[in-house]
Amino acid sequence: MTVIVTDSGFAADDWNGGFCTLDSLPANDCAGVDLPSDAEPEDLRARLDGLSLIRVDFPSFADGRGFSIAAELRRMGYKGRLRAKGHVISDQYAMARRVGFDEVEIDDALAARQPEAEWLFRANWTKHDYQARLRG
Amino acid sequence: MYQYNDFDAAFVAERNAQFRAQVERRISGALTEDEFKPLRLMNGLYLQLHAYMLRVAIPYGTLNGAQMRQLAMIAETFDKGYGHFTTRQNIQYNWPKLKDVPDILDRLAEVEMHALQTSGNTIRNVTADHFAGAAADEVEDPRPTAELLRQWSTDHPEFQFLPRKFKLAVTGSAADRAVIRAHDIGIQIVEKDGEIGYKIIVGGGLGRTPMIGKTLAEFLPKADLLPFVEATVNVWNRLGRRDNKYKSRIKITVHEHGIDDIRARVLTRFEQIKPTFKGVDRDLFAQIQQNFDAPAYRNAPVDAHTAMRLANPAYASWSDTNITAHKNDSYAIVSISLKKHGATPGDASADQMRVMAELAETYGHDELRISHEQNVILPHVHQSDLPAIYAALREADLATANIGLISDIIACPGMDYCALATARSIPVAQEIAERFDELKLEHEIGALKIKISGCINACGHHHVGHIGILGLDRAGVENYQITLGGDGSEDAAIGERAGPGFSAEALVPAIERIIETYLDVRSEKAETFLQTYRRVGMGPFKAALYPDSKASAA
């Protein structure tokens, strides 16, 4: 099982739309897609309108590619749900939110090691944000 | 100087509070060292050979007297009474206790300093020309640009988990004192048809695969700086290799894909990012710039300096080497050497820090700089005050007249402190400095940069030393490789390996043979070591270094 983390804390996954891979996307009518951390967001540009949830994989917390992928998807105008999934640690929650993720999906083991309070600690991610100041 | 606004102060306070909680969790055992590691690295705290090491940022090398005094206080209260200034304009404390670190960070915050992003795979402390704001050859003071980049890179959400560390350096002069061609991104402020903009260099770096940076943009309008740099880091974050840490720096990405491919990608990304900056960054830049207005220069005669030069040969010698022309004719830039013969390059005691703080407050418009060459600078000194400064420096053992000379050596911490070292570097620097002091040849030899690294990571910049020394481990024995002809200036070049390495005992004699050869073959005294090397090549030096293999080499 997995836990979905948002600004209000832990919750169960409410997404019922399933996920396609990038390759299987053209053949199917998917509303959700899984992106690996080496994906090229450009490949999705033509399909963004049909998607309701994009889930970006974090194979390791040290692999920060997902942060750039999220930023690019938002710059391309994607307005749907954006989820970071995998090895994301609570100290990265503010970064994930700031680049445009709505939520983080972690497994039960990680949720046990990093309980809800540690994630809520960074729910104030809109505060103290240099980027918000520089971009206006 | 830049002064924190409420936002900056609140930001640092918040980060310090977070880290205090993390340290408490580590001490109580709630966090393992593995889990604590990325958190401490985000706050400049390393675990070294013998103890924790705290690396404090001195953004673009600029600080005032009060800040220097606070660094002295921290050295005395929480460390062994000294600090070590590094080649990236940071100060390192080698012996702090973990439980004290949150207090140290709070003390730093009191004087608007921090240890953020001095480690980890993120954008590091932005460095700049140490003569910024004072140099006679400057197009524009690089520090407002560096401060803008500091704010932009601080806690940048996209760039806290990059493939590797990422270093930026800025210079406002054509004469490159900030080694911008050996940085991930080097920025030079340039003027074209009356407009000021930036030349952007990418993919320089030292380490095990040294590379000189390549030009990414010949002239970038000032307003495009942040989106352009962000596009560059974004491209590398996605493209840079994460399978092999020795291939992860942007220099390898540029090398593997080619500069034209990288430029095309950056430009595409730049077009997407630019609209996200709505001009507020330009207003902020204008505000930052006001913090760096030139000091109110004093108008007074400079006879005291001229008279003292005639009266006191030691003073004349010191002023020959340690003083640089200022953009104001009555002023001088004073370099204080932290390279006394036989001392640890870059170390300063708490007492010495206080002396330097006081000199800055009394005579230097309250400004100090740390150079990447690990010396301290008083950037704005009226020439009539030079004799008094010299006297005070002598008293504090800080008047060594060797800036730019053979004993003004850059050396990384090496085996004495660093967990990665394969050889000692500080003792080597000490031996070389003492030997040439003994020979009384230093001033005869003239301009010469020796740089020493204790392992292949090249923190001592040996690749760009006129003479570079790299300490390796050969089956448990230290072995030192020598490179010649390296250069970190605007004519940047990577040094060429002379041949097989030398044992610790044979190293100083080998350096002596190089110097003898130089003195022998130079065309005139004014021809520097580097110029001679460029004219005659490796041949004569090789012959002197390896006399026995002459026949086979011929």
Ligand code: SF4
């Ligand atoms: S060059 Fe090597 S020994 Fe020297 S400081 Fe860097 S990592 Fe340590």
